[in-house]
Amino acid sequence: MSLTKLFNFDYMFENIKKSKMQILICMLVVPLFTTIMLLTAESETYNFTSLGIFNILFMYVIPFILSVNLFGYIYKKRSVDFIGSMPLSRKTIFFTNTLAGILIILGIQALTLLCTLIVSTFSSSIIFAELAWDVFVYQTFAYIFLFTIANLAMSVSGNMMTQIVGILLITLLVPALYTFTYFATEDNAYTTIYENTTISPISHFDSFTAPTLILSAIDGHGYGFNVVSMTKMILLSVIYIALGYLLFKRRKMEKAGESFVKKSSHYLIKALTLIPFVMMIKAMFMVEEFEALPFVLGITLVYWFVYDLITSKKMKFLQNSLALVVSIVVIYGVLSALIGIHTSIWNGKIKTENIAKLELYPEYYSSRSNDFNEKCVIKDAELIRSIVENNKAYEGVENSKYLPTYMNGTVFMKNGRKYHIAVMVDAEDREKVLEYAEKQIELPLNKNVKVHLSSQIASIADRKELNEIIKNLKPYQVRENGGFDSYFITYDSPSSFEMYRNGFYQEVYAYEYVNHKLYMYIYSELDNPEIGEFLTNLYNKVALEQVRNAKTNEIYYTVRDAKKSYGTYSSLDVKSVLRDFILDNKDEKVDLNQDFIRLKLTFRKPGTTALTCTYTTNKVQEVIEKFTVSQNEVGRSEFEEYNEYFDDYDYYFEDGEMIYEVPNPNIKVLNDEEINSGLEENLDKIYTEQ
């Protein structure tokens, strides 16, 4: 078969030309949106989730619009004579239009990639060309996947409304069934060795196709460059193209404009769309909560009849009601069977000696300053046994001396089966795990880092200079950010300021792309004086410039020492003093080896984004004298103290109750009464004990 018979480029050109406006909009919306996002949401990291909720929206809508514009008119009653009589075989029409869609999608993604790379040359956003390429590759296949589904749905349905139903069914039905079965099985699965361990079958959420991955990302599942997902999409796209062609070739054009050529297709589609309703019913039976059952049944009934009214404009009440009951019973039975099969696979007894390895994620509970976010792979049989046995011993948290720590992870059995687990470890075991992990961790540093500094603070040259400094430094914290766990990168704030001596210590975030993942490093001036020197000079320069240009009432500042925050000042007099002080000392060369004091400044001009930086000076005494009066006048609010208390300690919720996670066993856990009895007193007590 020659390519010239498969594709007709003249027809392709004309087909695109006839819908040029719609296609042009499709071509431009993603690149433009991405560019605007990168330009306006400054200092963001560009990644798979940069478009947020628009990512999934565009992924569905653009391929759909392309399908409707390239294929839609073929299925319309008015145009079927026109296109059918053209000297083009159905094969040529189908494959030419499919290729056109794929080329347009490639164009969209290539344009997006180009815009991203152009923006990266001048924007302060963290844009790695490699990651942009990853996004290009993955998104291209994702869009093509959706496009082939839209075409397949069109071949089956031939009308826009049923095409939409078809697209949603093809993309979401299997993942929805899997997810439902998974969570239903999770409740039923049990194990005998971990008495107090939650255990669930390992999920395959990560191998879903793009639409489901993005949707599940809302719930915290990862979404990034995923080879399994991509391979699946490529294979499915090929299958859908082949299937779409066969259906298109056999399609009866006299049925143009009608949804589904065969009436039996309607019964099938209607039954398939009923599955989510039956899932709700099944879930109610599983949790034995029936209050909403009449409502769900009512909605199901209404849906069932509305579907008929829309598609066939007829309503046979008795016949349809009977069909509804039969459909619900059948689908309910199938769901129950699926859950049963899944449960029987996952239920079982786990023996310690059959565990090949444990993967634990200790990061959330570590009290160490040298924190890390890497999983810890434990193959040491002795450590595994210790964790398992200790875990078994903790039958109730109330009996333990100190709160044990939960560690999430995965247990790998020697027979290849995997389970999700959450084990409880005591302080001793935790230390062992952390020590063990520290030995294993190999930080993925290859020094191609990009610092994360707002363009309000740093110029391109500043960032380059800091990049060079950082290359030779060791970060004190590394976080893997490759999964892009949330829609918006969590670590996107400008350099944070933490308490440090007479002021705040400065740190800077930097990112590195390694093997399709983004790692975030935190460099602190505590470990690296070079960072402190660079940031101090940079921020002082910015502070001076801002003070010169800002009106007095646009300046806000915070003075904070190791124990107390003195709040944000609003007195214009104090602001004037501050302005004058900074201007008077514009030529000061700050020496961080000497005593210094640091102020946190915020400049908030109407209609612009607030700019935050520090101002550092060696004139400690002078600053304290200038501001003591004002500090005493303002004092601290109870709210600030309360916030400060929670800022410094981790806490989590269990059964709706707040549990304070106190990493250091020497620190006493405060109960509500103690907290309420006097915050100030308790805080002082804690600090004293420390």
Add this chain to the structure above:
Amino acid sequence: MIKITNLTKSFDGKVVLDKLNCTIKTGTIYGLIGANGAGKSTLMRIITGIYQKDSGSVEVDGKEFLDEEEIKQKFAYVPDDLFFFKNYTIKDTLQFYNKIYKNFDIDYARKMVRTLNLNELQRIETFSKGMKRQTAIICALATNAEYMFFDETFDGIDPVVRNFIKKAIAEKMEEKGCTIVVSSHNLRELEDICDNLGLLYKGGILFESEIDSLKTNMFKIQISLKNDFSKDDFKNFNVLSFKKSGSVATVILEGDREKYEEELNKMNPVILDFLPLTLEEIFIYQMEVLGYEFNQVI
């Protein structure tokens, strides 16, 4: 030549074409006549590959047609329900056809557009029904396709333009030797252009013939004899219809005109006039012979 054998097509169980057999000879203008819903459009759509047949075969120049582009290049079809791309002007449309059809004559098309006073740069969707039809016909003629199909094409076109187009179709046929198939439910539309006619009725070709042959072999006379006479006096003739009013009878005869004229003169008629027959009249009498009421069929 297009040869259709045992062609069957049904929609939702209703048979529209039932084992239809038909031959459309090359270089002719074939008129397809039939009542609304007789299956004329369906037949054209199957021949041109728009619809798929249920069974039977369509042979084009001796080769079975199965959606091949080479054969489709030989076809141009002007449907009853016209379609043009949204926002397209005549210029855009001609460019489209020029790219899709290998033998498209864009100069011819532009000349026709000018002759018919159509604005090449105006969007077609703003045209009247007649202007849209003219545009579609121009496009079809300019394809220089070997087989051109016009489905109820002359509807909505004023008489002057209609005659012009009929002339253009005839010229194109003469010039390129192409075959034209024109469908209509109105016999008068086809009379002055077609040289072959097929009558479609109840899913099959009820009657098929060359118009010249029909007109030559069938004629109407008005006759009066000296003595009283009846139909029995014409036993030697093939009488299709005999109506007597007073002493004058109007008789439709089928056969060799010269021979019949000689025989009739031997009867010493007082009056003997040979009158022309319209195609409609020919059909009416043919239908009567076949046992059908003309009004039922067309």
